[in-house]
Amino acid sequence: MGLFKFLKEKFSKKQDEETKVYVEGMSKSREHFANKLDELSKRYKEVNQEYFEQLEEILIEADVGVSLTLRLIEEVIDESKEQGIKEPKLINELVVDKMFVGYAEKGDIVNEVQFVNEGPTVLLVAGVNGVGKTTSIAKLAYRYINQGKKVKLCAADTFRAGATEQLTIWAERLGCDIVVGKPNSDPASVAYDAAYKAKRDGTDLLIVDTAGRLQNKINLMNELAKISRVISKEISNAPHEAFLIIDATTGQNGVIQAKQFLDCIKLTGIVITKMDGTSKGGIILAIRDELGVPVRFIGLGEKMTDLEEFDLDKYLYGLCLGGKVDE
Ligand SMILES: Nc1nc2c(ncn2[C@@H]2O[C@H](COP(=O)(O)OP(=O)(O)O)[C@@H](O)[C@H]2O)c(=O)[nH]1
Ligand SMILES: [Mg+2]
Incomplete structure (x- = not known):
């Protein structure tokens, strides 16, 4: 069949x-x-x-x-x-x-964040501005809090005005800890502080929000590398997971962005956001084909609950058949 x-x-x-x-x-x-x-x-x-x-x-x-x-x-x-x-x-x-x-x-294809046996698991989240990084972090935090994990957020996007406030609002709503720095402070120092506190507090999952400037690839590369390095000083082998967030509505541009990030960090997964607002659903296949990195989750709306594990069967069903089954 x-x-x-x-x-x-x-x-x-x-x-x-x-x-x-x-x-x-x-x-x-x-x-x-x-x-x-x-x-x-x-x-x-x-x-x-x-x-x-x-x-x-x-x-x-x-x-x-x-x-x-x-x-x-x-x-x-x-x-x-x-x-x-x-x-x-x-x-x-x-x-x-x-x-x-x-x-x-x-x-x-694994979906869930892969937790380490001992100490905090660190998930680094990257992506250009506006793709839905912060929202996806909130959704992931919500998911793992509901699974009984102790979650801490780290606002390492110190560059964009409002980024820290936005994450702080989510943290309050979620009732989870957040580590923030002063405006324009070094993102790596905030990340270091967060890693230290995660270890001290017995955090299960530390999710690190990063800035998304892609205008200067060298800077971005250096910054992400530096964040990773300082975290690994506190927590061995961290970050254990690095998710790239891609906005599905950007279509092939998203694939190009992903290639740039792949040059900077070792990505372990991709989250595709705004699947609810796009006609470009084929992007998931293109990403897998051209980057090999698996899509772990997809975002289907703006609420905390609008995050789904990526499921290839359901995805193809939604793309090709859903709603037409009686034909
Ligand atoms: N429709 C829809 N909107 C989303 C989704 N994810 C994020 N957004 C919206 O996209 C905008 C940018 O999100 P934000 O998390 O601030 O992006 P960031 O700059 O990458 O941190 C916000 O208005 C979000 O509500 C999604 O899966 N579906
Ligand atoms: Mg953000």
């Missing part, structure tokens, strides 16, 4: 609760992707060169990325020839199958 049918069966019976957030959150992406695939398949009796060209266009418009798109199309053409498949609907299903395999074969 192909993946397409598998997902349809897997989720059509127990749809609602399990897939609801993906189905609702990805409605814009689905409109631009699944509906277009559907329309395309209805215009042709049999696939031909022109069909594949149009398919290619749909994938690129969904921000699947050029290189992955070309590869997917090539694989689908090969397989359709080999197996004598000419029916447009089956070809489209083959595309979704290939998307799944392409993602999954890049390695295991």
Whole structure:
């Protein structure tokens, strides 16, 4: 059984609760992707060169990325020839199958922050301004507080006016500790202070918010490296996790940003925000393909609760099938 049918069966019976957030959150992406695939398949009796060209266009418009798109199309053409498949609907299903395999074969997918056995686990959070770093930190803090973890936040974005205040408001709402520095103080000194206090206080998870200036890559690189270095002086092997936050609405620009950050720090995961407001849902596939870094969580709104573990099945279901299961 192909993946397409598998997902349809897997989720059509127990749809609602399990897939609801993906189905609702990805409605814009689905409109631009699944509906277009559907329309395309209805215009042709049999696939031909022109069909594949149009398919290619749909994938690129969904921000699947050029290189992955070309590869997917090539694989689908090969397989359709080999197996004598000419029916447009089956070809489209083959595309979704290939998307799944392409993602999954890049390695295991873990979602939750991986806690160390002893001492505080440190999660560094990076990303350019406005992508949703601070909001995602609040969402992650909320998640782990609910799992019974002792969470501390560190406001190491001392550069942007208001950044510390914003994180402080979240900390108050969440009822968790926060370590802040003076305006324009050295982010690394705030991070050091936070690492020291996390160790002293028996914190389980220290989440470090960083500044997101990307105008000067060297500065950014130095700053992130310095933050990591000072933290590791207090807590061995820290930061244990480094998440890059990417705004899904920026499409391929997000992939370019991610490549720059990857040059600066060893990323262990990506959080894609604003999936609820974008039609560019294919970005998740492009990121995985071009960077290899797994998407750990996705943001589907502005509230503390609007964070979901990334689930490949549900994601593809939301992108391709959700809401159309009765067809
Ligand atoms: N719709 C939506 N908005 C989000 C999401 N995540 C963050 N935002 C909004 O994006 C804006 C910038 O977020 P912020 O956390 O301040 O970004 P930062 O500059 O990277 O720290 C705020 O208005 C957030 O409410 C999301 O998943 N969905
Ligand atoms: Mg911020």
